[in-house]
Amino acid sequence: MGKQMNNGAELLVDALVRHGVDTVFGFPGDTSIAFYDVLLRRADEIRHVLARDERHAGFMADAYSRTTRRLGVCEAPSGAGAVYLASGMAEAFAASVPLLAITTDNNRRSFGTAPISEVDQEALFSACTKWRRSAERTEDIPALVEEAIVAATSGRPGPVVLILPEDVIEGVVEVQGAAVTADLAAPASEGAAVTAGLPTAPAVTADLPGRRVAAPETAIAEAAAKLSAATRPVIVAGGGAHFSGAGSELTALAEHLGLPVATSIHGKGVVDEAHPLALGVIGGNGARPYANRYLAEADLVLFVGTRANATDTLGFTAPKRGETVVLHIETDEHRAGRNYPGSTALVGDATTVLAQLKARVEAKTTEVAEELAEARKLWAESLAPVELPGEVLDPREIVNALRDAFGPDTWVVADAGTPTPYLSSFWEAPGDGWRVTIPRGHGPLGFAVAASVGVAVGHPGERVLCVTTENSVAMAVSEWETAKRLGLPITYVVLDNTSLAWIKMIQHLYSGSRYFAVDPGPIDPVLLAAGMGVPGARARTLDELATMAKEAANAEGPTVIHVAVPEHMDVPPPVPVWQAALSGEAKSRPIH
Incomplete structure (x- = not known):
């Protein structure tokens, strides 16, 4: 087979394409010129x-991964670019979203000489990635890409970062054939031509999940016995169920046993929220009261791909x-x-383990669907209309x-903020994927403005609705230009209460209404949009909003x-927890 000379950037793009990556979100810099040169020449493949900054590239890749179940990839140059990207990956790390980040770094000859963009990238990313590696040789790049993808998609999913110094990504090696595997242990003499391997059959691809692992049969037997003996069991599913594609198995198990399915905010929509056995979102942010009440009264809870943290469980009271x-x-x-000592651990892929459980438990008939229908009816009847002054509209x-x-x-x-509880409670999602994406790992403001671009890129031609706030817009408005440049069908609805309302409410409830640093000056989203060529308007009544929304739903x-x-x-x-504080039931702030 013939030989050719490739630089590290060519090896990188070859490896990405070979593993099924076809989209990269990023922002160029001095150290990434070689990479961008290859991206230009191979635009038909990748x-x-x-993006308008590196943090937003991370948010785009995050939402792309959640909604397509394909590995999101983002990149950034050295120095400030890497620092910004780390901020954009922290949400993915906390939310267990698999991402591959690629950063370039200074030429290694400049290390320690105080170059303008020097930062210890491995130390920088240590708090927001599950795997990080700085390449030392150009010929190592193909194998490191595969190792990074395996790390991102195996076990608990999460972001990983591959760091490529400028001399490594620009280094030239001899490539021979397509079936030779690089030997990472073989040292390369300086100045010598090195043969890099290009495996033809990658062990992993960009599709998620990376592996489907079954739980041990002993654990399945124990869990099945407990599930069969329970008199008021319930399922709580999270983002891990989405990444596994476990919606059908969740619904099948629920119908087999006649038990309800609740979700965390990250799990919202993994089952159809209009299903008779659906409880909807539970926990401390946007749950319907009857859903939390059912969890608090349950005698058994099956958590599926969720952290089961304090917010998801209302301070560990439901269940x-x-x-x-x-x-x-x-x-x-x-x-x-981990958060419920004494639990039966079922370590494995959600889809696989749910099927294992269903095969081990006998079907039951219950009246849970009738109970939930009555609870929904009473809840809907309790929602009194809200009287508001002037042009202020009720978020519900x-x-x-x-x-x-x-x-x-x-x-x-x-x-995060105002949109979260209202969408959690009042938007019923269909059970066909992660159609409602809300950042609950860290809750970064501005996430949705950028993340909506990632969703639109991942689902060409499909309408995306971004519900944001004026403060999130202030942090991320530059990505409206990206949406305009790419012609993306995104509708941005800006809910504006003229303050840092979430923090202000906490000061109201727990700091004696002593408000400080929560009332910045106003911004005008319509004028900001016009400055980037995006049409916008202010809805002053519900009728105006309905008309504008219908027009936007069909806009190009x-x-x-x-x-x-x-x-x-x-x-x-x-x-x-706020409603409890307002009623006098609770005086102290809840734990997180």
């Missing part, structure tokens, strides 16, 4: 999406720690049952109007709708 039998399906043995009515206009099958991306490119909403102390959102 698409580069130019009750120490009182409820807990089974926990997780890919990471160190996280299975906004969500209802948006769902009427866009339909349940649209892709929804929302920011991005649009912006600006809506004034009330302060949280005037119209408290469905946040159970």
Whole structure:
């Protein structure tokens, strides 16, 4: 077979394409020139999406991964670029979202000489990645790409970073054939031509999950016995169930045993929320009261791909720690049952383990569907209309109007803060994937503005609804230009209460209404949008909003709708711990 000379950037792109990667989100810099030169020449094989900063590239890759179940890839140059990208990966790390980040670094000859963009990247990324490696030789790049992808998609998924110094990515090696595997242990003499391997059959691809592992039969037997003996069991599914594609298996097990399915915010929509056995979101942010009540009264809870943290479980009261039998399906043995000591750990892929359980338990007939139907009816009847002054609209009515206009099958991306509890409670998602993406790893403001680009790129031509806030827009408005440049069909709905409303509400409840640093000056999203060529308008009534939303749902490119909403102390959102504080039931702040 023939020989050719390739630089490290060529080897990198070869490896990405070979493993099924076809999209990279990023921002160029001095150290990544060689990479961008190859991306230009090979644009028919791999698409580069130019973000307006590296943090946003991380958010785009994150949402791309969640909604396509394909590995999101992002890249950044040295120095400040790497620092920004680390900020964009922290949400993915906390939320167990698999990403591959590629960074370039200074030429190694300059290490220690205080060059302008010097930073210890391995130390920088240590807190927000599960694997990180700096390449030392050009010929190592293909094998390191494969190792990185395996790390990102195995066990507990998460972000990884491959660091390529400038001299490594620009280094030239001799490539011979397509079936030779690089020997990572063989030292290369300086200046010598080196043969790099290009495996033709990659062990892993960009599809998720990377592996489907079954739980040990002893654990399955124990769990099946407990599940069969339970009188009021319930399932709680999280983001891990989405990445496994476990919706059908969750629904099948629920129908087999007649037990309800609840979700965390990350798990929202893994089963159809209109299903008779669906409880919807539970926990401390946007749960319907009857859902949390059911969890608190359950005698057994089966967690599926969720952290089961304080927010998801209402401070470990739903279900009750120490009182409820807990089974926990997780890919990471160190996280299975960690927050509920004494749990039965079922370490494996959610889809696989759910099928194992269903095969071991006999079908049951229950009246749970009738009980939940009555609970939903009473809850809906309890929702009194809200009287608001002037042009201020109720967020609950906004969500209802948006769902009427866009339909349940649209892709929804929302920011932390005001959009989260209202979408969690009032937007019913279909059970066909991660259609409602809300960042609950760290809850970064501005996530949705950038992440909506990743969703739109991953689902060409499909409408994306981004529900954000004026403060998130202030942090990420530059990505409206990206949406305009790419002609992406994204509708940005900006909920504006003129303050840092979430923090202000906490000061209201727990700091004696002593407000500080929560009332910045106003911004005008419509004018900001116009400056980037994006059409926008202010909706002053629900009728105006309904009309604008229907027009936006059929628009070709991005649009912006600006809506004034009330302060949280005037119209408290469905946040159970705040409602408890307002009623006098709780005086102290809840744990996180």
